[in-house]
Amino acid sequence: MNAVLFIHGFPFDHTMWRHQVAALSRWRCIAPDLAGVGASSVAVSPENYSMAAYAEDLIRLLDQSNIDQAVVCGLSMGGYILFELLRRAPERVRVAILCNTKAVADTPEGKRGRDAMVQLAQEKGSRGVADQLIPKVLARATLERQPDVVREVTEMVLRQNPIGIIGALRALRERPDSTPLLGQIEVPVLVVAGNDDQIAPAAEMRAMAQAIPGAEFVVISGAGHLTPLEQPQAVTEAIRTFLLAKVG
Ligand code: MLT
Numbered sequence: 001m002n003a004v005l006f007i008h009g010f011p012f013d014h015t016m017w018r019h020q021v022a023a024l025s026r027w028r029c030i031a032p033d034l035a036g037v038g039a040s041s042v043a044v045s046p047e048n049y050s051m052a053a054y055a056e057d058l059i060r061l062l063d064q065s066n067i068d069q070a071v072v073c074g075l076s077m078g079g080y081i082l083f084e085l086l087r088r089a090p091e092r093v094r095v096a097i098l099c100n101t102k103a104v105a106d107t108p109e110g111k112r113g114r115d116a117m118v119q120l121a122q123e124k125g126s127r128g129v130a131d132q133l134i135p136k137v138l139a140r141a142t143l144e145r146q147p148d149v150v151r152e153v154t155e156m157v158l159r160q161n162p163i164g165i166i167g168a169l170r171a172l173r174e175r176p177d178s179t180p181l182l183g184q185i186e187v188p189v190l191v192v193a194g195n196d197d198q199i200a201p202a203a204e205m206r207a208m209a210q211a212i213p214g215a216e217f218v219v220i221s222g223a224g225h226l227t228p229l230e231q232p233q234a235v236t237e238a239i240r241t242f243l244l245a246k247v248g
Contacts, residue, residue, distance in 0.1 A: 002094070002247045003070040005058065006031040007078030009100070009225075010168045011129060011160045012153075013038040016075065019232035024240060027071070027247075032061055034081075036164025049167030051175045055084035062092055071247060073097035073239065076200060076225065077168065083178035086185060095246050096185065097239060099192040100200045100225050103178040103208050114173040121165045129165055130157040139196035139224035149229055182211040189215040190242040192235060194223030216242065 004027045006017040014031040021029040034054050058081065062070060072093050074082035079101025085093055106114065120128040134154055135143065142149050191209035193202040202219050209217035218238045223230040 001028045002243075003028040003030060003062075003065070003067045004243070005062070005067075005070045005072045007054075007058070007072065007074035007081050008034065008037070009074075009076035009078050010172060011126070011133070011165050012156050012226075013160070015152075015156060016226065016229055017073075020073075020228055020236050020239060023232075023236045024243075026240075027243065028067075030061070030065065030067075030070075032058070034168075036161060036167045038159075046163060046167040046170050049171040051080050051084040051171055052088070054081045054171065055088060058085065059089050059092060068092070069094045071095040071097065071243060073099065074101065075099040075228065076101045077172060080172070080175050080178070083181055086187075087178075087181060090186070093187055095188045095190075095243065097190045097192065097242070098205075098208075099235070100194055100197055100205075100227055102200045102204060103182055103211075105175055105177040106173055111173050114169045118166050118169050121162045121169070125162050126158050126160045126165065129160075130154055133157065136198050137225040139194060139222060139230060141196065141222045142224060142226075142230045146230065149226075153226060153229060179211070182208065183213065185212050185215075188242075188246045190238065191215055191217045192227060192238055193217070193219045194225060194227045194230065195219050195221050196223065197225045197227075199225045 008014055008016050014033050017031040021031050072082050079098045189212050193205035195202055209215040220227045220231045220234045228235045
């Protein structure tokens, strides 16, 4: 059975993929929590977080699960980690699905924003981070018309440990530019954008898809940065259609 490894974004956990994991039972779906999140250890000190460390954790998980090669689907930070997997262990990736993500590194202004959020997490914990992020990660339509999704995403951020949040912010701040990788990706790629994503805008994602040989691109309507939770059926169907065509 082909395996699909789902990688969550920041500051979320594996539950952001719950609709897809439930619906895509034709494949062996694995959705772990990254280091510092949920059930995963927070013993790692924030200085030791990096995209490379997250990627190495996932390679270990594939090894332990006896999976040589997987479809890998990452959202936002999960996409940054997928780029890292493609750099250090391309033979482990059969198909890549890039949701609501970007290839570029943080700008100097972006890095200052990470520093400010570290301070916010230190002073106000996950509540301060949730208050700042929720209006940015959800589409206006979701904020207005899907209160259950707003509640679920808010609770997901609130249960995150500030140490894990601070570690992830360090990894985000220091991540490399993945733009040079795009033209070298040799596996089938699906790029999924939300039409109202303020963090990874659909137009930028379209340009990213155009830089990847043969990549397919889909825009999900009525979705911001958290397409799998905001429009679960549309995202599941996009993934299902792509996987049936590429891996069967
Ligand atoms: C995420 O959802 O993982 C974050 O938006 C990533 C980022 O802030 O760059």
